[in-house]
Amino acid sequence: MSANTTNILIVGVGGQGTLLASRVLAQAAMDLGHDVKVSEIHGMAQRGGSVVSQVRYGPQVFSPIIKMGEADVIMAFEKLEAARYLSYLRKDGLIVINTESIDPLPVMSGADVYPENLEQKIAAVVPNTVIMDASGIAEECGNIKAANIVMVGRVGKALQMSKDSLAQAIKTLVPSKAIDINLRALDAGWDFMD
Amino acid sequence: MKKLMIGNQAIARGAYEAGVTVAAAYPGTPSTEIVDGFSKFEGVYAEWSPNEKVALEVGFGASLGGARTLVTMKHVGVNVAADPLYTMSYTGVTGGVVLVSADDPGMHSSQNEQDNRGYGKFAKLLVIEPSDSQEALDFTREAFDLSEEFDSPVMLRVTTRLCHSQSLVEEGVKQDVPLKEYKKNEAKYVMLPGFARLRHIEVEKRMDRLRDYVETSPLNRVEWGDRSIGIITSGIPYQYIKEVLPEASVLKLATVNPLPEKLIRDFAAKVEKLYVIEELEPVIEEQLKAWGLDVTGKDLLPIIGEYSPELLEQVLVGRTAEPPYTLEGSIPGRPPLLCPGCPHRAVFHILNKKKLTVAGDIGCYTLGALKPLGAMDSTLCMGASIGTAMGMEKARGIEGSRKTVAVIGDSTFIHSGITPLIDVVYNQGNTTVIILDNSTTAMTGHQDHPGTGVTIQKAEAPKLDLEAMVKAIGIRRVTAVDPINIKELEKVIMEELAFEGPSVIIAVRPCALIDSNKYPPLVVEKDKCKACKACIKIGCTGMYWVEEEKLAYINPDLCIGCGLCVEICKFDAVVERAVM
Numbered sequence: 001m002s003a004n005t006t007n008i009l010i011v012g013v014g015g016q017g018t019l020l021a022s023r024v025l026a027q028a029a030m031d032l033g034h035d036v037k038v039s040e041i042h043g044m045a046q047r048g049g050s051v052v053s054q055v056r057y058g059p060q061v062f063s064p065i066i067k068m069g070e071a072d073v074i075m076a077f078e079k080l081e082a083a084r085y086l087s088y089l090r091k092d093g094l095i096v097i098n099t100e101s102i103d104p105l106p107v108m109s110g111a112d113v114y115p116e117n118l119e120q121k122i123a124a125v126v127p128n129t130v131i132m133d134a135s136g137i138a139e140e141c142g143n144i145k146a147a148n149i150v151m152v153g154r155v156g157k158a159l160q161m162s163k164d165s166l167a168q169a170i171k172t173l174v175p176s177k178a179i180d181i182n183l184r185a186l187d188a189g190w191d192f193m194d
Numbered sequence: 195m196k197k198l199m200i201g202n203q204a205i206a207r208g209a210y211e212a213g214v215t216v217a218a219a220y221p222g223t224p225s226t227e228i229v230d231g232f233s234k235f236e237g238v239y240a241e242w243s244p245n246e247k248v249a250l251e252v253g254f255g256a257s258l259g260g261a262r263t264l265v266t267m268k269h270v271g272v273n274v275a276a277d278p279l280y281t282m283s284y285t286g287v288t289g290g291v292v293l294v295s296a297d298d299p300g301m302h303s304s305q306n307e308q309d310n311r312g313y314g315k316f317a318k319l320l321v322i323e324p325s326d327s328q329e330a331l332d333f334t335r336e337a338f339d340l341s342e343e344f345d346s347p348v349m350l351r352v353t354t355r356l357c358h359s360q361s362l363v364e365e366g367v368k369q370d371v372p373l374k375e376y377k378k379n380e381a382k383y384v385m386l387p388g389f390a391r392l393r394h395i396e397v398e399k400r401m402d403r404l405r406d407y408v409e410t411s412p413l414n415r416v417e418w419g420d421r422s423i424g425i426i427t428s429g430i431p432y433q434y435i436k437e438v439l440p441e442a443s444v445l446k447l448a449t450v451n452p453l454p455e456k457l458i459r460d461f462a463a464k465v466e467k468l469y470v471i472e473e474l475e476p477v478i479e480e481q482l483k484a485w486g487l488d489v490t491g492k493d494l495l496p497i498i499g500e501y502s503p504e505l506l507e508q509v510l511v512g513r514t515a516e517p518p519y520t521l522e523g524s525i526p527g528r529p530p531l532l533c534p535g536c537p538h539r540a541v542f543h544i545l546n547k548k549k550l551t552v553a554g555d556i557g558c559y560t561l562g563a564l565k566p567l568g569a570m571d572s573t574l575c576m577g578a579s580i581g582t583a584m585g586m587e588k589a590r591g592i593e594g595s596r597k598t599v600a601v602i603g604d605s606t607f608i609h610s611g612i613t614p615l616i617d618v619v620y621n622q623g624n625t626t627v628i629i630l631d632n633s634t635t636a637m638t639g640h641q642d643h644p645g646t647g648v649t650i651q652k653a654e655a656p657k658l659d660l661e662a663m664v665k666a667i668g669i670r671r672v673t674a675v676d677p678i679n680i681k682e683l684e685k686v687i688m689e690e691l692a693f694e695g696p697s698v699i700i701a702v703r704p705c706a707l708i709d710s711n712k713y714p715p716l717v718v719e720k721d722k723c724k725a726c727k728a729c730i731k732i733g734c735t736g737m738y739w740v741e742e743e744k745l746a747y748i749n750p751d752l753c754i755g756c757g758l759c760v761e762i763c764k765f766d767a768v769v770e771r772a773v774m
Contacts, residue, residue, distance in 0.1 A: 013528065026198055026360060036198060037326075038360035041302055048735050049530035062436035064359035067503045068515040084525050087517030104528035108738040109566055109730055112526040126519050144751070 005058035006159060007066045011085045012077030013102050014048050017148035020173060021075065022053035024152050027169035028161055029057035039064040050081055073159065075151050077134070078102050079118040086122060095126050096154055098134040098147055130154060130194050137188045143178070146185035153189020163190055199363045201356040204327040205294060206231035207363070208334025209264040212290070213371030215239060216256035218249035220609065221638035222268030223303040224357035225296035229266050230641070233650045242641055242650045245576070245609040246271035250278045250293065253347075257289040258383060260374035262338050266294040269310045270575060274610070276313070282347050283317045284393040285383050286400075288374050290341035292334060294350045299473045300500030302354050303637075305556065305575065307498070309474035314349055314451030318397050320404050321349045321451035322413065323429045327361040333413060333448060335366065344400055344407070351450065353473065355430045355500065405452050413448035416461060424465025426458065426478060426489075431471045431501050438507045453481050462487050469494075469510070473501050532561050534736035535754035537703035538630045540677045543732050543762075544684050545569035545599065550691075553582035555602040555611070558637045558705075559630055562601070566733045570601075577602070577610025584614065584623045595624040596691050602627065605635040605643045608658065612667070618696045619668040626690045627698045629660060630677075632705040640708055664698045671697035678703060680761040706754055713755030714770055718746050722767035729759040729768065 008025060012018045019040055026038045034057040041052065054066050068087050074095045076082030082097045089095055097119045106112035115121070123129040132154060138146040149170065156166050163186070170182045199207070205228050209217065217240040219229035233240035243249035246267040253265035267275060272295050279293065295313065298304040314321030322337055324330040330352065337348040381389050408414065420441040427435055428447040435444060445461045447453070462468050462482075470479040470491040479491035494509050495501070504515045532539050542562035545552050546569040554560060554570040555578060563570035572582055583600035602611045607629050618625045635641040642648040647657030664672050671693060675686050683701065690697040703709070715736075718729075725744040729737050736753040739746055748759075748768070760768045 014530070023198075023360075030196070030198055030362065036360070036362060038198065039355065040200070040358045040360070041354070048528075048533065050528040061361075062433040063503050064355060064361070064430075064433065065502060067437075067507070069517050070515075080525060080528070083521055084528075086519050086521060089517075089519055091518040093518075103738050104526050105531055105564075105566075105733065105735070106526045108735065109733070110727075110739045110741060114526065115523060121521055122519075125521065 007071045008055040008073045009071040010053040010075045011081040016077040018053045021148040024169045028165035031165040035061045037061045037064040094128045096130045100135045141184040142181040149182045149185040150189035153186040196362040198360045199327045201330045202227035204330040208331040212335040212338040213369040214262040217264040218252040219266040221641040224354040226638045246275040250275040257287045257291045261289040269297040286345035290338035291347040292337045311477045325432045408449040408454040417444045419443045422466045427471040434503045534752040535706035535756040542567040542569040551598040553579040553600045555579040557603040580614035583625045600627045604631040629700045631702045636705045674700045677701040715750040715753035
């Protein structure tokens with residue numbers, strides 16, 4: 001893949017807002033003059049399954065999907081999903097993990113166990129790991145559902161994107177009554193101290 | 195200014211720019227957003243049809259009436275619409291018709307992985323395949339001109355990865371295409387054998403003209419590079435090739451039926467080693483081999499599943515991606531589930547508890563097959579549950595039918611469950627059918643249908659009365675029940691199974707995601723919980739088990755207070771939060 005392409009893999013559980021996060025990042029990248037591709041999966045993924053969105057931007061982007069070991073950033077809205085997609089992170093890539101855990105069915109039913117201290121285990125192998133309570137921060141901003149935008153703020157800063165462009169994307173993509181909360185969430189993520 | 199669009203949105207825009215005024219579809223992943231998006235343009239007519247066959251027939255009529263017409267469906271929907279499709283190839287069109295077939299390599303949300311390029315060959319249609327959203331818009335617009343030029347429906351074949359990937363699109367200017375004059379022409383549009391024989395000759399002449407057209411179509415292109423490797427590809431795999439083998443020479447095909455023989459032979463002659471890279475069936479490869487060309491394709495690459503850049507890199511470059519970071523230990527899977535608070539979960543809970551044989555159907559309810567509910571014995575296609583239950587009964591006799599039910603959703607029942615129910619009445623089956631009425635087409639993202647009383651454009655419509663219709667078919671025993679009332683539900687199911695004769699149970703409650711009734715989340719009273727896990731066994735994601743405490747818990751963020759677990763718990767341990 002082209003060294004000039006930035007690859008962001010966004011993983012979580014259906015309903016956590018991976019789609020909105022990918023659209024905000026893509027819109028902001030487009031405003032900066034990049035070619036952009038985004039891959040989403042609809043349908044079955046909405047029913048509490050594991051969900052992945054992929055954002056790629058640069059001078060010219062061909063494939064809408066990221067190769068294993070090529071993601072510059074993984075944004076994980078849930079710890080188990082962070083672990084599931086870790087193989088997509090490139091060497092020296094950044095992984096940002098929300099500390100939220102959502103038990104999948106095999107765990108809920110007691111057939112399997114949720115691995116302990118996943119975020120610490122990942123941090124032990126990936127030097128560039130950021131662990132954040134994005135859901136808690138979002139709740140302070142006014143709505144726990146804005147955790148996705150808190151994460152967008154942290155990742156946008158790491159990728160040296162324009163905060164104004166991200167804010168502009170939020171204004172065009174979220175319903176008007178949710179704009180203020182999401183802009184606060186963007187600020188909180190942008191200013192987050194690891 | 196360019197815009198980011200998913201492929202489906204770009205197709206809708208392309209149809210709008212081409213002057214399309216009528217669009218019809220039945221929802222189906224990955225096609226749903228096309229006509230949904232198209233319906234939002236000013237001055238157009240769009241409809242959710244009851245099924246794909248009706249959608250294409252409406253498309254035929256609109257074309258006959260002189261309008262440019264868009265009809266969209268998922269790949270298996272084309273099977274439903276295949277009957278009108280094959281003969282529309284004979285009649286041709288008045289206003290241009292584009293049929294979008296959205297295939298699903300990898301089966302992200304489908305029951306099979308069929309490759310609808312095959313329809314192009316057998317129905318003798320021009321099939322065009324785009325590779326990104328810009329092409330999706332441009333090719334759609336072009337396809338309407340081609341449909342009228344060649345007097346034939348044109349198939350735009352897309353796949354999930356195109357439908358649901360966004361890329362940059364430059365919108366064009368909307369054409370105003372006047373309605374064509376209607377002239378009665380029975381020799382062209384009434385397919386009596388005498389007329390159809392003459393039309394078949396026209397179809398073959400058209401195929402000759404199409405074979406000429408594709409040789410010089412501006413939609414196909416050659417990108418010369420290193421001539422030691424030549425790749426023939428189309429659709430999304432083209433994008434992967436550009437990542438994996440940026441130096442190779444590429445013949446990028448848009449017209450995948452008919453194939454441009456001279457263009458392909460010329461390309462093949464100028465490269466040392468020729469590959470065809472196509473997902474699913476070797477449609478292009480087999481034609482090349484029939485022409486005697488030496489080509490490599492499916493002997494290296496799989497027929498099964500979706501391709502990816504790493505797969506092509508591994509096969510074509512011999513480089514296997516090594517993940518830089520890995521964790522020890524296994525990661526529990528996260529299968530999709532019925533939503534927390536899905537009111538129809540109760541039905542599957544009872545069917546499982548009573549160990550009944552369940553002929554299932556397409557939609558969210560197929561998830562009732564997964565553990566811990568595990569209440570499904572078969573799922574084939576839209577509407578198949580009722581005929582399947584009838585057939586099992588005819589094979590195994592009345593005793594079998596007393597332990598067998600058909601389970602089908604409201605939208606699926608209207609799509610293709612009515613005719614098999616007529617069969618049950620006519621041929622005197624004892625089949626018990628449970629219609630799970632959640633008042634929407636839920637799986638594809640909540641589209642309206644004739645039973646919701648609302649159109650695609652959110653206007654009021656006559657609401658189909660399922661109970662009255664089922665009675666009109668001749669089912670005498672029809673019982674409506676609220677599935678949350680689990681004791682009543684169980685009683686009704688057991689009564690109807692025991693009854694000798696056909697019966698229908700309609701379990702009515704809206705999908706939890708659209709239900710306007712909101713109830714507060716529930717909570718488990720610790721001292722009352724006896725750790726029997728009955729509530730856990732209903733597989734609601736709002737509940738979870740904590741082994742160390744031997745206690746069931748309810749996640750207040752997910753619980754919508756439907757009360758199913760209250761009904762299930764024998765110890766009255768689940769209560770409203772306010773009671774605590």
